[in-house]
Amino acid sequence: MDSDDVSQWFGEYLDAFAACGRGERDTASLLAYYGVPLLVTTDEGFFALTSDAQVVAVMQQQVDGMRAAGYGRSEALGSEVTVVNSTSALYRGTYSWQQSDGAEIRRVTLTYLVTDGPAGRRISALLVHSS
Template identity: 60%
Template sequence: MDTDDVERWFGEYLAAYAACGRGETGTEALLAYYGDPLLITTDGGYFPLAGGPRIVAGVAPQIEAMRQAGYHHTEVLDFTITPINAKSALYRGTFSWQRADGTEFNRPTATYLITDGPAGHRISVLAVHAD
């Protein structure tokens, strides 16, 4: 995969994610960026989510928590893109979730497996790093 293309596409995903976090769009808007199935892994467990309704239900609690915290935007603090083959790449990033006044309320690091299939780029695995 072309790293410039992945970086551009991931920027579009972050913009869509931010709009959801601010409550401007519904969580279902993220289905344009997530693979089906979507595999999520966190300290809390491993969650294979298949089908749009399950994917939305799986990410909705995080979006709701962002809204309750007053989320406004994400700043990308650091990222690397590692191509795996012609159809997949890893995106590892550290993000600063901020309120409108610029205060940070979360600093997650995550690795995403981005795949390229018939529907275009999709996040197939979302792995949230331990704190």
Template identity: 65%
Template sequence: MNGDDVERWFGEYLAAFEACGRGERETDSLLAYYGVPLLVTTDAGFLALTSGDAVVGAVRQQIDGMRDAAYDHTATLDAEVTVLNAASALYRATFSRRRGDGSEVSRLTASYLVTDGREGRRISVLAAHSA
């Protein structure tokens, strides 16, 4: 795995996520970027999403909230890639989700374990950082 490739791939994922947030794509299209199972950890707890339907359901909650908030795009405030080995890397970033007028919807810092397996690159772990 190469850090520049991971950054490019994550940029493609972020563009797809943004399109979902604006209602231009369906949420299930993000299964091209999420692994199944997907492990998610937040202050609210830990989830092991073991089916595509469970992954889409969890992501759909975020997407619905973004659409309700008139979301337009995400600004990446900082990002760092750490290659762990030939099959995985950590992508850590702080994101600002914004409306079309530039006002902030929300801010999130998260770490993603990006893995390269049989189906290609996928996010296998999503860890939201405490505020």
């Protein structure tokens, strides 16, 4: 893993996620970026998503909320990549989710475990930081 390559790949993921939030792409298209199983941690709990359908369902909830809030774009407020070893890296980012007019919907900090395996590069864990 190389931090520049991870950053570039992650930028592609963020573009795809934003397109889903705006209703321009189907949420299932995110399976090109998420691994199965996918581990998710939030203040509400820990979840091991073990099927494509479970991953899409959880991402669909997020996307539905973004669409309902009038999501237009994300602004990166800061990010960093920590290469763990030759097959994994941690990507931590803080984002402002905004409406088309720039009004902030939500500010979120996330840490992702990005792995490189048989299916290619994937997000294997999603950790949502407390607000």
